[in-house]
Amino acid sequence: MSDLLNVTSSPHVRDKVDTQKVMALVIISLLPASIFGIYNFGVKALVLILVTIGSCVASEWIYERIVHKKNTINDLSAVVTGLLLALNLPHTLPWWQAVLGGVFAIIVVKMLFGGLGQNFMNPALGARCFLLISFTGSMTSFTYDGTTGATPLALLKAGEHVDTMKMLLGTTAGTIGETSVIALLIGAIILILFGVIDLRIPGSYILTFAVFVLLFGGHGFDMNYLVAQLCGGGLMLGAFFMATDYVTSPITPMGKIVFGIILGILTGIFRIFGASAEGVSYAIIFGNLLVPLIERVTIPRAFGIVKEKGGEKQ
Amino acid sequence: MGLKTFKGGVHPKDGKDLSKSKQIKELLPEGELVFPLSQHIGAPATPIVAVGDEVLKGQKIAEAGGFVSSPIYSSVSGTVKAIEPRRVTVGDMVNSIVIESDGAFKEVSYTETEDITALSNQEIIDKIKEAGVVGMGGAGFPTHVKLSPKEPEKIEYIIANCAECEPYLTSDYRRMVEQPEKLVEGMRIILQLFPNAKGIFGVEDNKPDCIEKLSALVSAEPRMEVCPLQTKYPQGGERQLIFATTGRSINSKMLPADAGCIVDNVETMVAIYNAVKLGRPLTNRIFTVTGDAVSDPRNFYISIGTSYKQLLEAAGGLKNPAKKMIAGGPMMGFALFSIDVPTTKTTSALLCMTEDEASLYETTACINCGRCVEACPENLIPSRLADFAEHKQMDTFEKWYGLECVECGSCSYVCPARRPLAQSVKTYKKMVLAEKRKKN
Numbered sequence: 130m131s132d133l134l135n136v137t138s139s140p141h142v143r144d145k146v147d148t149q150k151v152m153a154l155v156i157i158s159l160l161p162a163s164i165f166g167i168y169n170f171g172v173k174a175l176v177l178i179l180v181t182i183g184s185c186v187a188s189e190w191i192y193e194r195i196v197h198k199k200n201t202i203n204d205l206s207a208v209v210t211g212l213l214l215a216l217n218l219p220h221t222l223p224w225w226q227a228v229l230g231g232v233f234a235i236i237v238v239k240m241l242f243g244g245l246g247q248n249f250m251n252p253a254l255g256a257r258c259f260l261l262i263s264f265t266g267s268m269t270s271f272t273y274d275g276t277t278g279a280t281p282l283a284l285l286k287a288g289e290h291v292d293t294m295k296m297l298l299g300t301t302a303g304t305i306g307e308t309s310v311i312a313l314l315i316g317a318i319i320l321i322l323f324g325v326i327d328l329r330i331p332g333s334y335i336l337t338f339a340v341f342v343l344l345f346g347g348h349g350f351d352m353n354y355l356v357a358q359l360c361g362g363g364l365m366l367g368a369f370f371m372a373t374d375y376v377t378s379p380i381t382p383m384g385k386i387v388f389g390i391i392l393g394i395l396t397g398i399f400r401i402f403g404a405s406a407e408g409v410s411y412a413i414i415f416g417n418l419l420v421p422l423i424e425r426v427t428i429p430r431a432f433g434i435v436k437e438k439g440g441e442k443q
Numbered sequence: 444m445g446l447k448t449f450k451g452g453v454h455p456k457d458g459k460d461l462s463k464s465k466q467i468k469e470l471l472p473e474g475e476l477v478f479p480l481s482q483h484i485g486a487p488a489t490p491i492v493a494v495g496d497e498v499l500k501g502q503k504i505a506e507a508g509g510f511v512s513s514p515i516y517s518s519v520s521g522t523v524k525a526i527e528p529r530r531v532t533v534g535d536m537v538n539s540i541v542i543e544s545d546g547a548f549k550e551v552s553y554t555e556t557e558d559i560t561a562l563s564n565q566e567i568i569d570k571i572k573e574a575g576v577v578g579m580g581g582a583g584f585p586t587h588v589k590l591s592p593k594e595p596e597k598i599e600y601i602i603a604n605c606a607e608c609e610p611y612l613t614s615d616y617r618r619m620v621e622q623p624e625k626l627v628e629g630m631r632i633i634l635q636l637f638p639n640a641k642g643i644f645g646v647e648d649n650k651p652d653c654i655e656k657l658s659a660l661v662s663a664e665p666r667m668e669v670c671p672l673q674t675k676y677p678q679g680g681e682r683q684l685i686f687a688t689t690g691r692s693i694n695s696k697m698l699p700a701d702a703g704c705i706v707d708n709v710e711t712m713v714a715i716y717n718a719v720k721l722g723r724p725l726t727n728r729i730f731t732v733t734g735d736a737v738s739d740p741r742n743f744y745i746s747i748g749t750s751y752k753q754l755l756e757a758a759g760g761l762k763n764p765a766k767k768m769i770a771g772g773p774m775m776g777f778a779l780f781s782i783d784v785p786t787t788k789t790t791s792a793l794l795c796m797t798e799d800e801a802s803l804y805e806t807t808a809c810i811n812c813g814r815c816v817e818a819c820p821e822n823l824i825p826s827r828l829a830d831f832a833e834h835k836q837m838d839t840f841e842k843w844y845g846l847e848c849v850e851c852g853s854c855s856y857v858c859p860a861r862r863p864l865a866q867s868v869k870t871y872k873k874m875v876l877a878e879k880r881k882k883n
Contacts, residue, residue: 429822429823
């Protein structure tokens with residue numbers, strides 16, 4: 130009994146899951162889409178993924194060195210950002226543009242706002258939009274099987290027929306990680322089974338978007354059009370992996386549903402009425418900005434509190 | 444699935460295997476026993492003995508200090524050695540009666556009641572009050588006050604808290620396995636007070652033998668039933684247990700009686716039986732000494748007032764150096780800096796751990812993952828409340844229902860960033876409540 134006892138306030142035990150393990154699960158769930166992307170687009174896709182991840186991790190490490198902050202690359206969040214960014218890029222993008230994207234994501238969107246947990250915008254999407262505006266040419270030219278071609282969503286917008294089976298499998302043009310709906314859904318199931326995300330955001334997002342397309346898409350109950358809209362572009366990647374980003378989505382359960390509905394409507398507006406065929410990235414970034422407001426109006430009522438006319442029962 | 448439960452909660456490692464198969468063993472204390480005058484909610488008891496007095500086991504040594512208070516009885520025979528402030532489990536110095544045991548355990552004689560049904564309600568409540576019965580699960584609320592609601596005819600459920608959801612604790616479990624009939628008899632006495640009420644034994648399904656034994660005992664009782672509950676912490680939290688067993692919910696400003704319920708834990712019901720049927724005051728209880736640092740984890744029938752140190756020695760002492768010693772369970776128990784403190788009516792366990800998980804990990808940034816929200820049985824947003832607490836934003840803290848926190852610790856348990864959420868919230872909650880009292 131010579132050693133002093135530790136005295137702290139309860140609880141005295143902790144779960145084994147930490148931030149690093151959560152991030153590792155996200156990385157694992159992105160592997161099916163990443164591997165399919167490499168299979169679909171070749172070794173160039175692999176190189177781009179590695180370059181982007183490297184750029185993100187290095188940016189975080191160097192920034193923290195310069196400002197004398199504790200090194201946090203072990204939490205793996207920079208790896209997640211890098212991987213997500215890469216999956217949102219066409220495999221033909223010049224490597225230096227990808228590096229720039231990584232630097233922008235980590236330094237500007239994340240670290241300048243205080244690092245992990247403090248950014249108000251999804252870093253990977255912020256960087257994607259930055260690249261889209263800066264290097265529109267290389268960001269919007271897609272080649273597939275050696276020939277330059279439009280993405281299924283662009284074809285759809287131009288009024289052409291698209292093969293939805295190919296879109297499910299992912300053997301189409303597009304960014305590295307967005308094409309295969311099946312690979313993305315496998316990842317999404319991993320996330321849900323391990324309790325990393327729940328269906329509130331992706332469910333309300335996809336459902337709202339589907340309703341929006343049916344109402345305003347101008348194609349009525351054309352199932353082929355609806356399925357193509359759901360499978361095309363970044364919707365699946367965005368709904369399951371980007372909109373559910375913890376830091377930039379509401380923490381209140383009802384807020385998550387409201388957030389998903391807002392994203393569904395915005396994506397519908399951008400895709401159907403906008404100039405571009407895509408809309409997911411902008412919708413999510415816009416939605417990110419509304420998160421504090423959404424949270425403020427969706428504070429859950431505590432257990433046992435009864436709402437009555439003219440105020441709460443005391 | 445299909446088992447009754449509440450929303451939220453966590454599944455910490457239960458650790459009950461260490462002591463659950465160990466039969467209750469009576470432990471006779473030696474030397475000095477300490478009886479803090481405040482081991483219940485309400486006014487401290489007033490000593491009615493003086494230094495030098497000889498006392499018997501079962502003799503009243505302190506009288507209730509008011510209606511919300513409770514008398515205290517000696518659990519040994521011996522001599523009053525001192526009446527002075529002594530250190531208690533939570534670290535405070537509390538005025539206490541110190542008795543040196545003579546080792547003889549000479550007892551006062553008790554009068555049994557032949558026919559309880561012949562007693563009036565007031566007589567029953569008086570017996571419970573006189574015996575010093577308080578909530579023995581930890582809160583220490585005087586039981587006679589709980590059993591005297593404003594409108595007794597509106598009480599529809601008497602709930603026996605047999606959940607024992609705190610990890611490592613096995614005292615209620617052993618009581619239910621070895622003496623379930625005492626618990627049922629305690630319930631019968633309470634039901635006599637409330638003619639419109641039904642008795643429910645809420646037991647977590649990790650104790651199938653208890654469910655079986657209790658079910659067999661109540662099979663012929665029209666007014667009692669056993670309700671198996673999902674094993675999940677904090678199933679035994681009062682508000683959670685009421686919801687799981689009856690579907691009713693109460694908040695921090697309500698009493699269980701407002702929802703037509705009265706909740707008592709296993710030991711309390713047994714104490715009620717002892718008080719009313721046997722006429723015996725509360726002097727003993729079941730106590731678990733456990734943890735991976737303890738040589739021989741055990742369940743003891745202890746004399747209240749025995750020091751933790753003696754209990755640990757009776758369990759063979761430590762086999763590994765302990766980093767942390769806790770009075771109670773790992774989720775809501777108090778960390779001790781000394782085990783030279785007395786057991787009281789409300790203490791149920793000593794847990795000695797070789798590792799202190801609470802200070803093992805470094806706190807990192809909140810990633811807003813919402814695990815604390817999923818875990819909170821009170822439907823709160825613990826991560827935000829902790830922020831408001833840190834920034835002393837009293838109004839926002841209240842608006843986000845911070846005062847509804849039941850301090851169960853589930854949020855801190857699950858937090859992947861290892862933030863001390865429950866610790867911040869409960870500390871600030873106390874400050875807000877103190878501030879409000881000042882204003883009123």
